[in-house]
Amino acid sequence: MNKTIMLAAVMLTAGTASAQNAPAGSAERGQKIFMHQMCFNCHGTVGQGGGVAGPKLAPNPFPWAAFAQQVRKPRAEMTPYSEKNLSEQDLADAYAYLVSIKPGPAAKDVPLLSGF
Numbered sequence: 001m002n003k004t005i006m007l008a009a010v011m012l013t014a015g016t017a018s019a020q021n022a023p024a025g026s027a028e029r030g031q032k033i034f035m036h037q038m039c040f041n042c043h044g045t046v047g048q049g050g051g052v053a054g055p056k057l058a059p060n061p062f063p064w065a066a067f068a069q070q071v072r073k074p075r076a077e078m079t080p081y082s083e084k085n086l087s088e089q090d091l092a093d094a095y096a097y098l099v100s101i102k103p104g105p106a107a108k109d110v111p112l113l114s115g116f
């Protein structure tokens with residue numbers, strides 16, 4: 001099975017359970033880890049994505065299992081993070097940070113953008 005299919009399988013089985021299955025984490029600490037570990041460099045400070053460097057991560061991050069799998073064993077170009085450099089707690093905190101990011105308002109709900 002190639003990595004893409006494996007990831008898809010993990011995502012399907014993790015599916016609707018998503019954030020509920022994630023270990024408890026601190027979004028506040030996770031934000032620091034996200035910066036300190038350079039995730040922001042490729043994925044943007046609020047996980048908005050960095051163009052060619054890395055895809056958007058938030059809002060609505062991957063389910064926990066797929067997220068953890070990607071960070072430990074990236075499916076393509078991303079740098080892998082072993083437990084030596086990023087503990088399970090760090091990973092859980094970084095995930096809590098991404099889960100805490102709320103989507104911005106829709107363009108139609110921003111008064112300055114009405115009429116465009």
Ligand code: HEC
Nearest residue numbers: 037038039042053054055067070074075076077078079094
């Ligand atoms: C050097 C740039 C780089 C850094 C640093 C980086 N990523 Fe990534 N990330 C990528 C790229 C490129 C992908 C696309 C898939 C791949 O290459 O494996 C990706 C994919 C992902 C995905 C899957 C999202 C998707 O839609 O494919 C997650 C989740 C993720 N990264 C989390 C993280 C976290 C958390 C950190 C910090 C601990 C981090 N990344 C650091 C480049 C990076």
